Amino acid sequence: MREKLLGLVALDRLPHACVLESGTAEERMALAKDLAKALVCKSGVDRPCNTCDACRKADSGNHPDILYVGPENGRKTISVETVRNMRDNAYVLPNEADRKVYIIDPADTMQDYAQNALLKILEEPPTYATFLLLCTTKASLLPTVLSRTAVYSLSPVVGADQSDGQLEEAKGLAAELAKALASGSETSLLAATSAFEKKYELLPLVLEQLGLILRDALVAGSGGEQMISGAGKSAGSLSARYSNAQLLTMVEAVEDITTALALHANKNLTLSRLVSRLAAGM
Structure with missing residues (x-):
């Protein structure tokens, strides 16, 4: 799956909103970080190059255009306020890269009203924004959210x-x-x-x-x-x-x-x- 999605990045064909489901939480986050790094990488061809300044910042967790969205203030869920703040931030141009990447984890902790708040930005996203929603199963997301995303499963379907x-x-x-x-x-x-x-x-x-x-x-x-x-x-x-x-x-x-x-x-x-x-x- 990693190679497939990085291939889409190389072709500039990665959907603007992706659901990464199944696998372990660590596997989902590792894949999301690789995709985010590739999206902000300054290499003209091979992305991620792992050597440019953007890749190094991504690896250290300090790239200003890779943003992590999760529960705040000790909560167990991603609040509607957090989603609204992310939505407002998404309309601000990237700082350094050509793209701005939001890693939403765990996306399945968003309650219905928070997911509904996400819909507008998924329907009319800025051209430079990419949203990666990480969850155990896509079944935890509203059909209206799923209809506006591409779903990728990390788990094989056979033995x-x-x-x-x-x-x-x-x-x-x-x-x-x-x-x-x-x-x-x-x-x-x-x-x-x-x-x-x-x-x-x-x-x-x-x-x-x-x-x-x-x-x-x-x-x-x-x-x-x-x-x-x-x-x-x-x-x-x-x-x-x-x-x-x-x-x-x-x-x-x-x-x-x-x-x-x-x-x-x-x-x-x-x-x-x-x-x-x-x-x-x-």
Whole structure:
């Protein structure tokens, strides 16, 4: 999940409001801090670079544009006053970075009226603001809040052994898709996607891995070197063949099909759409 979200930061496609659920409180906070650091990092390509002044300030907890929102004055809940103060602060421009990041933890301690106070800023956020809501489960948040956020779960949905095996298989299938895209042949793309006729359940994980490869291709095309997909050769081939505009079209295709899968779209239509959307970038 960390690599996926940092990949979205690199592409400037991280949603303005994210719910980080499941895992432990420490894991959620560690991920939120990494995302916040990447968002304020001054490196033009590889973020976080962990060496610039902004990254060092983030690591020390002293960056003025990374703000932590939690219970105050010995309370066990995040009060409506705290949320309103954060909301007012969000309309003040960042001090040093291009972005301003609010880490709300634990978000599930906000009662309904506090969550309702949060809605306005989620509906009409400043372009520079990012909100990270940390909670045990998204079920603790109002549907109106969830509808204005992207939810990311830190916990695997299958057992560890099975997950490891599926991940390796998904990486292989994603590499095949990347190879087909790099060939520029729609016939090769059709052949690569035919595997999902029998392995459709792996498609979400494969698309996640393909998204990382495309992210790396964009980084390579911009002169960066920080690869996170583990498939640098595939990313390099894509970068050598396609412009960043074409690669972004493929990224959008991956995001579109991932959304369709979450909505339980028809299998045959989804696979057909996958081919046509990816081919549009070729």
